[in-house]
Amino acid sequence: MDSSALRDKLHHYIDVADEQKLQAIYVLLENEIDWSYTSEDIALLHHRRQQHLQGLSKSFTIEESLEAIRKQKE
Secondary structure, eight states: OHHHHHHHHHHHHHHHHOOOHHHHHHHHHHHHHHHOOHHHHHHHHHHHHHHHHTTOOOOOOOOOHHHHHHHHHH
């Protein structure tokens, strides 16, 4: 089953699940839901943004990215 189909099934299940099952699902996923960026993550994001804005890093348009993905699938 691909991830899209799995998401659809989970969304449907959550929509119809009773309170006890919803609580169980939440407990299983709670650690992954409650996350935040560390100060190091934020510093890296700021650095990469500055590199991009100054033209010092390679950037790709959406079209270029999609084309590269399509070529990899061939």
